[in-house]
Amino acid sequence: xxxxxxxxxxxxxxxxxxxxxxxxxxxxxxxxxxxxxxxxxxxxxxxxxxxxxxxxxxxxxxxxxxxxxxxxxxxxxxxxxxxxxxxxxxxxxxxxxxxxxxxxxxxxxxxxxxxxxxxxxxxxxxxxxxxxxxxxxxxxxxxxxxxxxxxxxxxxxxxxxxxxxxxxxxxxxxxxxxxxxxxxxxxxxxxxxxxxxxxxxxxxxxxxxxxxxxxxxxxxxxxxxxxxxxxxxxxxxxxxxxxxxxxxxxxxxxxxxxxxxxxxxxxxxxxxxxxxxxxxxxxxxxxxxxxxxxxxxxxxxxxxxxxxxxxxxxxxxxxxxxxxxxxxxxxxxxxxxxxxxxxxxxxxxxxxxxxxxxxxxxxxxxxxxxxxxxxxxxxxxxxxxxxxxxxxxxxxxxxxxxxxxxxxxxxxxxxxxxxxxxxxxxxxxxxxxxxxxxxxxxxxxxxxxxxxxxxxxxxxxxxxxxxxxxxxxxxxxxxxxxxxxxxxxxxxxxxxxxxxxxxxxxxxxxxxxxxxxxxxxxxxxxxxxxxxxxxxxxxxxxxxxxxxxxxxxxxxxxxxxx
Amino acid sequence: xxxxxxxxxxxxxxxxxxxxxxxxxxxxxxxxxxxxxxxxxxxxxxxxxxxxxxxxxxxxxxxxxxxxxxxxxxxxxxxxxxxxxxxxxxxxxxxxxxxxxxxxxxxxxxxxxxxxxxxxxxxxxxxxxxxxxxxxxxxxxxxxxxxxxxxxxxxxxxxxxxxxxxxxxxxxxxxxxxxxxxxxxxxxxxxxxxxxxxxxxxxxxxxxxxxxxxxxxxxxxxxxxxxxxxxxxxxxxxxxxxxxxxxxxxxxxxxxxxxxxxxxxxxxxxxxxxxxxxxxxxxxxxxxxxxxxxxxxxxxxxxxxxxxxxxxxxxxxxxxxxxxxxxxxxxxxxxxxxxx
Numbered sequence: 001x002x003x004x005x006x007x008x009x010x011x012x013x014x015x016x017x018x019x020x021x022x023x024x025x026x027x028x029x030x031x032x033x034x035x036x037x038x039x040x041x042x043x044x045x046x047x048x049x050x051x052x053x054x055x056x057x058x059x060x061x062x063x064x065x066x067x068x069x070x071x072x073x074x075x076x077x078x079x080x081x082x083x084x085x086x087x088x089x090x091x092x093x094x095x096x097x098x099x100x101x102x103x104x105x106x107x108x109x110x111x112x113x114x115x116x117x118x119x120x121x122x123x124x125x126x127x128x129x130x131x132x133x134x135x136x137x138x139x140x141x142x143x144x145x146x147x148x149x150x151x152x153x154x155x156x157x158x159x160x161x162x163x164x165x166x167x168x169x170x171x172x173x174x175x176x177x178x179x180x181x182x183x184x185x186x187x188x189x190x191x192x193x194x195x196x197x198x199x200x201x202x203x204x205x206x207x208x209x210x211x212x213x214x215x216x217x218x219x220x221x222x223x224x225x226x227x228x229x230x231x232x233x234x235x236x237x238x239x240x241x242x243x244x245x246x247x248x249x250x251x252x253x254x255x256x257x258x259x260x261x262x263x264x265x266x267x268x269x270x271x272x273x274x275x276x277x278x279x280x281x282x283x284x285x286x287x288x289x290x291x292x293x294x295x296x297x298x299x300x301x302x303x304x305x306x307x308x309x310x311x312x313x314x315x316x317x318x319x320x321x322x323x324x325x326x327x328x329x330x331x332x333x334x335x336x337x338x339x340x341x342x343x344x345x346x347x348x349x350x351x352x353x354x355x356x357x358x359x360x361x362x363x364x365x366x367x368x369x370x371x372x373x374x375x376x377x378x379x380x381x382x383x384x385x386x387x388x389x390x391x392x393x394x395x396x397x398x399x400x401x402x403x404x405x406x407x408x409x410x411x412x413x414x415x416x417x418x419x420x421x422x423x424x425x426x427x428x429x430x431x432x433x434x435x436x437x438x439x440x441x442x443x444x445x446x447x448x449x450x451x452x453x454x455x456x457x458x459x460x461x462x463x464x465x466x467x468x469x470x471x472x473x474x475x476x477x478x479x480x481x482x483x484x485x486x487x488x489x490x491x492x493x494x495x496x497x498x499x500x501x502x503x504x505x506x507x508x509x510x511x512x513x514x515x516x517x518x519x520x521x522x523x524x525x526x527x528x529x530x531x532x533x534x535x536x537x538x539x540x541x542x543x544x545x546x547x548x549x550x551x552x553x554x555x556x557x558x559x560x561x562x
Numbered sequence: 563x564x565x566x567x568x569x570x571x572x573x574x575x576x577x578x579x580x581x582x583x584x585x586x587x588x589x590x591x592x593x594x595x596x597x598x599x600x601x602x603x604x605x606x607x608x609x610x611x612x613x614x615x616x617x618x619x620x621x622x623x624x625x626x627x628x629x630x631x632x633x634x635x636x637x638x639x640x641x642x643x644x645x646x647x648x649x650x651x652x653x654x655x656x657x658x659x660x661x662x663x664x665x666x667x668x669x670x671x672x673x674x675x676x677x678x679x680x681x682x683x684x685x686x687x688x689x690x691x692x693x694x695x696x697x698x699x700x701x702x703x704x705x706x707x708x709x710x711x712x713x714x715x716x717x718x719x720x721x722x723x724x725x726x727x728x729x730x731x732x733x734x735x736x737x738x739x740x741x742x743x744x745x746x747x748x749x750x751x752x753x754x755x756x757x758x759x760x761x762x763x764x765x766x767x768x769x770x771x772x773x774x775x776x777x778x779x780x781x782x783x784x785x786x787x788x789x790x791x792x793x794x795x796x797x798x799x800x801x802x803x804x805x806x807x808x809x810x811x812x813x814x815x816x817x818x819x820x821x822x823x824x825x826x827x828x829x830x831x832x833x834x835x836x837x838x839x840x841x842x843x844x845x846x847x848x849x850x851x852x853x854x855x856x857x858x859x860x861x862x863x864x865x866x867x868x869x870x871x872x873x874x875x876x877x878x879x880x881x882x883x884x885x886x887x888x889x890x891x892x893x894x895x896x897x898x899x900x901x902x
Binding site for chain 2: 129136228243408499500516
């Protein structure tokens with residue numbers, strides 16, 4: 001203990017100074033090239049008209065397209081309110097009630113979290129369309145499903161899971177003895193809930209609201225499929241970029257999306273700096289008192305309506321994959337599955353391959369960077385960390401169009417191999433990897449590493465025997481999240497697809513767009529199954545690792561906007 | 563150990579070289595691959611046959627023809643794909659004029675009548691696409707609406723919110739419809755009808771395939787339909803019928819073209835030759851309901867129904883010339899309602 005006081009300077013020296021500095025420079029350079037440079041490229045494109053600075057595009061957008069902005073904010077606001085309400089109820093149900101069926105609720109939440117964002121739109125038309133199974137066949141009502149109401153409804157249930165997991169993490173972390181103290185001081189159940197529990201959970205609720213809001217703003221799939229002629233900024237960005245290929249205009253539109261997202265990001269960073277990404281063990285304190293009856297039953301009914309709704313949603317998709325003609329002929333068929341096998345297998349395998357590579361790279365980069373950033377509090381490290389955090393909130397279309405602009409002139413080898421698609425996904429998810437790495441490293445006593453060195457172990461021995469095993473859970477978390485993200489994302493990468501790099505989400509996007517229910521359902525089911533299998537397998541690995549004493553808990557991906 | 567590895571490597575190499583050298587003597591381009599943009603039905607099956615015949619692998623990206631055109635314009639001449647298969651002829655004409663296409667007169671194209679070919683050799687007609695209406699009879703019965711028989715009927719206010727078409731600035735099919743209506747009714751009455759139809763259309767979809775699918779699902783009663791898609795929907799058993807409006811329907815050419823700067827010119831030319839050959843045309847007619855442009859290719863039984871329709875083949879030159887003025891006017895008057 002007393003032998004090496006100056007452990008920090010020493011350990012830097014022992015850990016191959018040149019190689020590690022070089023590695024750090026390389027990783028930091030990657031962050032600058034693949035995050036900062038595209039961001040600058042898109043901003044530049046949006047303000048240059050014929051080579052000179054001009055805000056003309058923004059003026060045109062703000063005067064000519066005010067409706068779009070208004071629609072985006074309207075949908076974003078109501079989606080946030082509803083999604084957070086449902087999420088809060090689910091989180092409360094799981095952490096604060098004695099109701100049964102928590103596993104079922106968690107399962108449905110996980111399923112919602114990992115399925116591609118626009119799957120909802122598909123089942124919405126199948127169930128609630130003008131000829132939907134529920135609206136028309138069961139209830140016999142004829143209504144117009146297209147418009148803001150459908151978009152808000154489907155975005156809310158889709159994003160409720162994100163909110164639920166975030167709020168759950170915070171609720172679990174609340175020190176129960178504070179509530180106990182409130183009871184002991186004579187407060188009732190209502191007073192304790194409103195004046196103690198909710199304020200303590202507020203950071204989680206606010207964070208959830210902010211993330212839901214950004215994700216709603218950047219979602220273009222749902223409004224495109226079920227909005228009818230109700231348009232929002234994100235769909236306009238997509239259409240302008242892909243339909244008329246007016247990249248400067250698309251850049252300007254997605255930059256407008258960025259403004260609220262960036263404000264939210266600043267608040268988010270402030271809030272998250274305190275809250276742990278990995279929830280620590282909650283503090284158990286004596287007997288727990290139930291929530292007020294009215295609250296309990298409200299929570300119960302919201303949660304089970306949600307579960308029922310989601311059950312129908314996924315049920316419809318699964319059935320749609322195996323019935324001949326949805327809505328007309330419900331007889332069983334393997335025909336859609338065969339079509340997938342014949343023509344879309346290549347895209348499926350490509351999706352899995354990209355996801356695997358992206359997950360591996362993001363996982364490794366995350367933990368290595370965590371080691372550098374966690375231990376060095378220089379201004380440069382902080383700047384790198386800040387930039388690495390950015391893509392977490394950047395709207396998908398913004399980051400995708402940014403890549404298109406920044407890397408359009410790369411040689412064919414990069415474009416044709418999916419390099420850009422993988423890079424886009426890796427850098428979207430990197431910040432989560434860094435964060436989980438840092439939070440694990442904080443739990444490691446630096447003297448443990450010194451101890452190995454004192455025994456004569458070099459940098460590699462430290463990595464192999466101490467840091468490596470301890471960082472394993474952080475790597476796994478990052479791996480699962482990035483895999484799931486890459487497997488299900490569309491918002492950013494749709495702009496980067498070439499004939500050689502088609503992935504299954506893009507095929508599904510096309511199929512939904514053309515209204516091919518059978519093919520879309522098969523693809524949606526396959527994507528969900530693959531993502532689910534990997535999540536289950538890797539969280540099992542993670543849990544197995546935990547028995548060895550690590551304190552990490554699995555928090556599934558609630559991250560970047562898809 | 564090292565020797566074993568070396569041996570395995572050598573054997574593997576020998577097998578690879580050997581198979582490349584001998585197995586494909588009759589398929590000189592086997593093992594190469596091309597990339598194409600396409601908007602067509604039955605493409606997976608058709609391309610699989612092509613690969614079987616030639617050994618050339620096809621990678622495709624599905625894009626409406628208008629999308630391809632704007633992407634070509636934006637990339638400023640950078641090569642994006644080797645060939646372009648199917649879609650609206652209007653975009654091909656524009657792309658040829660703007661220098662994005664390579665002139666290529668396939669030897670197989672000799673059989674094809676001149677009116678289906680670009681005079682500059684930039685594109686060659688693959689097939690003739692007809693447009694019809696897919697009408698959901700259940701919805702008509704329920705809403706007590708008559709079966710539409712003419713284009714004029716589609717302007718009838720009874721069909722409010724029951725008609726759907728796709729955005730003509732993106733979908734070549736639906737541009738062909740606008741062009742056709744203006745041709746048969748004249749400038750003034752044509753636009754008048756387009757306006758009345760617009761009043762019945764809740765929104766415009768992005769893909770040409772969406773309107774017939776929406777009609778099949780009962781989301782609307784009537785969808786304007788590229789015939790090859792409607793045929794599949796009728797075959798799937800939806801309660802729909804295909805209607806050819808009495809005034810005649812637009813028949814437009816689905817071309818194939820070689821892209822300027824194609825990475826593998828030779829393989830891309832082989833692809834075009836195959837698509838225009840008798841065999842290629844017959845394969846395509848098996849998998850997609852379009853009549854091939856080659857007179858000696860046999861038309862399958864199920865396509866004979868097209869014979870009943872009065873098809874008006876649009877003059878491709880005129881189609882190309884009027885594109886900008888028609889679409890600009892459409893965008894100005896009705897563009898707000900396009901699905902985004």
